[in-house]
Amino acid sequence: VANQRYKCTVAYDGSKYHGFQLQLNAFTIQEALEKALSKMHKKPMKITGSGRTDAGVHAKGQVFHFDSELKIEPHRWTKALNAILNRDIRILETIKVEPDFHARFDVLKKEYRYFIQTCAIEDPFRHLYAYHVPQTLNLTAMQEATQLFLGEHDFTAFSSLKTTVKEKVRIIHHFEMIPSDHEIMVICEGNGFLYNMVRIMVGTLIDIGQGKKDAKQVQQAFIKKDRNLAGKTAPAHGLVLWKVTYEE
């Protein structure tokens, strides 16, 4: 029987999972999804995600693909998988794609959002979804600093030392802060992201907002490619993989 390839968009509250990617001794989003598909197929099934997300990181629009010989209409896949999955993981859409579509290799751009709670007393309903920074932040300095990250750069200084990929040049299309009464939403879109890259970019912005770093140090970090010149890594729970875009 010929296999059909399907592309799924999935949202998840990552609080209770050890990240997206399969791990030996910890429950992950990928494992939950593969278990659900395996149950439907009565055999072990594998999926391919657009990329990993760390433990505690959330997603509004993560994407994965899988191949199946089952003749099921796309919207029925969505329903069937949601009936099996825990309620903190929801398939939002399933569509048929060509057999050469690849959820990781074909990514055109990714959008992440990071949420910072700025109120003096943390909102207990946001404690799993936004990083609480009760100190006053210099928003103007932060807004200005976002410009330093735009365009093509070698992001070695803004990635975890654990990064294994060698090519560290990435393009940031969009990096913006949208402050509201109690929270700052940071939007970051690029053609790809290194390990911990968004969290270090946001952590550096926060350091700038607190007067611990300035624009010159960011420029030096880019030039020297030195992780120690960049800011701290903002915690995982404020981060949401918002959207993954593919070529039409």
Next chain:
Amino acid sequence: VANQRYKCTVAYDGSKYHGFQLQLNAFTIQEALEKALSKMHKKPMKITGSGRTDAGVHAKGQVFHFDSELKIEPHRWTKALNAILNRDIRILETIKVEPDFHARFDVLKKEYRYFIQTCAIEDPFRHLYAYHVPQTLNLTAMQEATQLFLGEHDFTAFSSLKTTVKEKVRIIHHFEMIPSDHEIMVICEGNGFLYNMVRIMVGTLIDIGQGKKDAKQVQQAFIKKDRNLAGKTAPAHGLVLWKVTYEE
């Protein structure tokens, strides 16, 4: 040493607690608060809440009082307690009150809010905070039905059969539905509420929205004082104790 009475306003994500009130074999909000106070006082401490909330029910503005001989300024109480408490419980405000203030007996009115998710696929970030009803609801019928609850009524039919209080007449000042794209927010304000009363009122509204009940049956439920004529009990996790008001 003379005791000072303090009034605290507290917000909590009730997801991981077995309700507000102390229980023998389950961890509750009251126990968490009393433990924090006991730690500060180095002796067992008791608090008095405005009333209980069920397991899974949340609060934006629950109120309790306690007495202490410690000479600590009100805003310092807030900070000190928040430093001890888990992040899903936050003291929002502490003020000094007269020794005859009573968090339960002096309640003038309470406001609850209930959140209903109406999108086809549940938002995984709201699954602990809103009840998912994917079926189409007749909002006009629900809006009209809210009127039937306003004013003074015997709410026997709209309370749990486990209710122990004898006086079941309550006044509802305000009962309103505010629909948005993905959720309906139900606001309910009254001079007091019986056990499960808001959840049964909202459950009845939903039954009406789904065409399972109509206005006449609500009127009959009031007249006959029969729990079976009212609607189902909406689940706890959609409910938030929003505000408790006292006489100035």
